[in-house]
Amino acid sequence: MSDLARSADTTADEASDSIAQVPRRRLWRCGLAASVAWVAVAALCRYWPDQGEVGSTALLSSGLVVIAVALLAATAASVRIELPRLRRAGPWLVALPVLLGVWELVSAKLNLLPRPFFAAPQSLLEVYTDDWARLAESTLHSVMLLATGYIVGATLGFLTGLAIGWSRTIGYWVHPVLRFVGPLPATAWLPLAFFVLPSSWTAGVFLIALATGFPVTVLTWSGVASVNAAYYDVARTLGASQRFLIMKIAIPAAMPSVFVGLFMGLGASFAVLVVAEMMGVKAGLGWYLSWAQGWAAYANMYAALIVMALMCSGLITLLFRLRDRLLSWQRGLLRW
Amino acid sequence: MVAGAPVRLARVSHRFELHGQPLPVLDAIDLAAEPGEFIALLGPSGCGKSTLLRLIAGLEQPSAGRILMRGQPIEAPDPSRILVFQDPTLFPWRTVRQNVALGLETRGVARTESARVDAVLRQVGLDGFDNAYPRQLSGGMAQRAALARALVNEPCVLLMDEPLANLDGLTRIGMQSELTALWQRRRFTAFMVTHDVEEALFMAGRVLVLSQRPARILAEIAVDLPYPRHRGSPGFAALRERVMEELGLLAQW
Numbered sequence: 001m002s003d004l005a006r007s008a009d010t011t012a013d014e015a016s017d018s019i020a021q022v023p024r025r026r027l028w029r030c031g032l033a034a035s036v037a038w039v040a041v042a043a044l045c046r047y048w049p050d051q052g053e054v055g056s057t058a059l060l061s062s063g064l065v066v067i068a069v070a071l072l073a074a075t076a077a078s079v080r081i082e083l084p085r086l087r088r089a090g091p092w093l094v095a096l097p098v099l100l101g102v103w104e105l106v107s108a109k110l111n112l113l114p115r116p117f118f119a120a121p122q123s124l125l126e127v128y129t130d131d132w133a134r135l136a137e138s139t140l141h142s143v144m145l146l147a148t149g150y151i152v153g154a155t156l157g158f159l160t161g162l163a164i165g166w167s168r169t170i171g172y173w174v175h176p177v178l179r180f181v182g183p184l185p186a187t188a189w190l191p192l193a194f195f196v197l198p199s200s201w202t203a204g205v206f207l208i209a210l211a212t213g214f215p216v217t218v219l220t221w222s223g224v225a226s227v228n229a230a231y232y233d234v235a236r237t238l239g240a241s242q243r244f245l246i247m248k249i250a251i252p253a254a255m256p257s258v259f260v261g262l263f264m265g266l267g268a269s270f271a272v273l274v275v276a277e278m279m280g281v282k283a284g285l286g287w288y289l290s291w292a293q294g295w296a297a298y299a300n301m302y303a304a305l306i307v308m309a310l311m312c313s314g315l316i317t318l319l320f321r322l323r324d325r326l327l328s329w330q331r332g333l334l335r336w
Numbered sequence: 337m338v339a340g341a342p343v344r345l346a347r348v349s350h351r352f353e354l355h356g357q358p359l360p361v362l363d364a365i366d367l368a369a370e371p372g373e374f375i376a377l378l379g380p381s382g383c384g385k386s387t388l389l390r391l392i393a394g395l396e397q398p399s400a401g402r403i404l405m406r407g408q409p410i411e412a413p414d415p416s417r418i419l420v421f422q423d424p425t426l427f428p429w430r431t432v433r434q435n436v437a438l439g440l441e442t443r444g445v446a447r448t449e450s451a452r453v454d455a456v457l458r459q460v461g462l463d464g465f466d467n468a469y470p471r472q473l474s475g476g477m478a479q480r481a482a483l484a485r486a487l488v489n490e491p492c493v494l495l496m497d498e499p500l501a502n503l504d505g506l507t508r509i510g511m512q513s514e515l516t517a518l519w520q521r522r523r524f525t526a527f528m529v530t531h532d533v534e535e536a537l538f539m540a541g542r543v544l545v546l547s548q549r550p551a552r553i554l555a556e557i558a559v560d561l562p563y564p565r566h567r568g569s570p571g572f573a574a575l576r577e578r579v580m581e582e583l584g585l586l587a588q589w
Contacts, residue, residue, distance in 0.1 A: 230425045237393050238439035238489065239415040248441070252429045329429045329469045 028078035030090030031071050037097040038068035044101055044109075045122070051111040055122035055299070056129060063125070064097070119299035127303035135288065139307055142284040145201065146273050146315075149208025153269070154262060157213035161220025161261075165254070166246060178217060186211035186272045194280045204276040211272040212265035216258070223257025224250050256330060259323045266319055270312050285311070340372035340525035341406050341416070341492035343392060348401035349550075350387055360550035361387050364401070367544070367553070371492075372523040374516075376536035378579065379546030385529040388551070389495040392527065393419040405493065415439050415489040422498040424482035426470035432481050433457070433466040439489040456488045459518065476507040483515070487522070494519075496528040500535065512538055513564065520563060533579050537572060538565050545582040555582040 042064035050057055071093065074086055086093075100121060106112040108120035128135070164171045164178070186207050193203040227250055235249050277286025285308045292300035350362040361384035369375055377385045390396050391403060394413040403410045405417065418439075426435050437453050440446040457463050460480040470478055479499060486494060499515070500508045516539045519526050530536050536543045537559055545555040557579060561571050580586045 228425070230421060230423065231427060233390075233395055233419070234421070234425050234427075234485075235438065235442075236395060236413045237415070237417070237419045238485070239413070239442040240438075241442065244442055248438075249427070252427070255429070327429075329471070 025079050025082075028075050028083065028087055028090070030087070030094065031075035031078060034090065034093035034097070035068045035071035035075060037094050038064050038071060041097040041101040041104065042068060045104060048109050050108045050120075050122075052115075054108045054120040055124075055126035057108070057122045059129065060122040060125050064100075116296055117298055119302050123299035124303045124306070127300050131300065131303075135304065135307060138283065138285045138288040138304070139311060141281075142273060142277065142286070142308075143311065145204050145277070145281065145284060146208060146269060149205040149273075150212050150266065150269050152205060153209030153212030154216050154265060156209065157216030157261070157265065158220050158258065160213070161217040161222075161258075162224055162246070162251070162254075164217070165221045165224025166250065178214075182214040182218065186214075186268070187275050190275065190279055200276075200280040200282065204273070204281045207272050207276050208269045211268040215264035215268065216261040219257045219261030219264070220254060223254030223261075226257070227253040256327060259319075259327065262319060263316070266316060274308075339492070339523050340370075342371050343367075343369040343493060343525055343527075344402075344404045344407075345392075346402045346404070348388075348391065348398045348403060350384070350391060350396075350399045351550075362391075362398070363550035363552045365551070365553060369525050369527070371525055373542065374519055374526040374540045375528070376540035376543045377527065377529045377546060378531070378533065378536050378543055378583070379551060380548055380583075381531065383546050383549050384551040385546060386497050389419055389497050389527060389529060392493065393417055393495055395419070415443070416491055417493040417495060418486040418489060418491045419495040419497065420482055420486050420499050422501050424470070424475075424478040426473075426478055426481055426485075428470050431467045431469055432462060432473070435470070435481060436484045436488050438485060452488050456484045459487070460484045460514075476503050476511065479503060479511070483518075487518070490522075491524055493525045493527070496526065498529055498531065501531065508535075515539065516563060533576055533583075534567060537561075537575050537579065538567065543579060545579065557582070 042061045045057055045061035045064065074083060077083070078087075104121055107118055108122060160174065160178075164174050189207060189210060190203075193206050194200060197203040197206060231249050231253060232245055235245055240249070273284070274286040274289070277284040278290045281287060285304050288304045289301055289308075292298070292304060345365050345367040348362060348365045348367075349360070351358045351360040353359070365388065367375075377388065379385055387396070391398050392410065394410045394417065397411070410417070426432075427438070430438070433453060436457060437446045437450070440449050440452070454463070457466065460483055462477065462480055462484060465473070465477065465481075470481070473481060479502070483499070500511050503511060512535055519539075526540075528536070528540065541559055543557045543559060544553050545557070546552070547554045557575065559575060561569070561575075565572060577586065
């Protein structure tokens, strides 16, 4: 392919941003606006005096300048290289400094919000620079506990659902138990779990596994039970054994439903994780939150909440990525 | 190449349970198919034609009577007898190639025999669509893929349950010729359930007219027109009239 043809090809994908056949791309004007906005909020931080001691104001404004410079560089580069993702994020990159500026004004600069309960941006930044070790350790604890409980719960739930969906005998015995115990919120087991199980960590794993297991079981079961019977007939005439029917027909056919269960289970596991960490497990982000509240360290609470939001959102993104990979044969999947 | 196998049905009856009541669907069917014969089963809807195919496939056991292939009773499904449904029932999570290779996979020869998949895809005109997913295929292409999935196993008996009923008129006429040509090359024993009198006469060597449920064989019409057949020929028209008469539809037609 000639250079001209290649550039025509790449620009065609982005017809709204550039005109085909023109090697120079249109300047990313939103990027220019964004870098101006970030500089403006940096100046606001630096030159408008804080009311009292609120945190690392100088560091915050330097950080904002760095972002502004990076955006300016990207804007300059936009006439040479393709930046589709950045261009799509453009309006957000303008809105964010505006929101940050408002937050900065009402907290640090004008002191309109009651002080200890609402923190200024630079106070949060100070938490990250001073207390990062404890936050990182808490995050690691949370992730380990959550991952262990979730994997145990999802695996057991999947196997149970498969067994109920496949075998009438197993269904007969397990189904009533599932109906009786399943809807009970996992947190109701909390006092018993911390009392009976050998450590608070195993109790946490048990509770998270329980919360994850129920939706995964039910949706795996319903997925397996609703597999088109003709699929089995076709596979049987083609010589499929029972094992083949389970592994190559029932499981793949049930996968869309299994992923709904995994998604619901993940949401439930977050809730139980935080409660377990606040109530018994003496580590993790849930523990950090209640510890910060005990010391009236509200900035630390907000900082931990942001880390927790990133963790949860990241895990859900991971699950959706996995689903998109495994279920690429489906049409019209919801984008997360 | 595996040639067709003889199939014999001796006094085959079958009934279902419906709300605790027995529902007879087949009544003492006697039938002998020569190796490589093409038999069309014609009859009113719901008369039990599809059940007959399921019994020959081995998906169900008859309530009474015996079904033999090469003199051996049919007790379970086997890749030597394959059923093709009206709906292509491709597995949506498998590509066309993986769908077609399924019968080889169940016998653990998918890797060594992959050339057969290529050959059969070429035969049904789907070469180049190996990696397409079923949702990307048109109705006719999906049915071709289902046919390829059956043929790759080199069946001695091919059972087709209204294989072309869901296709549009033009695609259908094309597929009738293709399927007939394929059968002539391969010479498997073919059973085809259809509602279409022309389709039966165009493709089959023998047309069996079945009664209302419980199905009995009402008439047996040998179609001794040479292939490729033409729907406009005088012999074809005469046979069509005969079949219509057997179905009791001559007056309305």
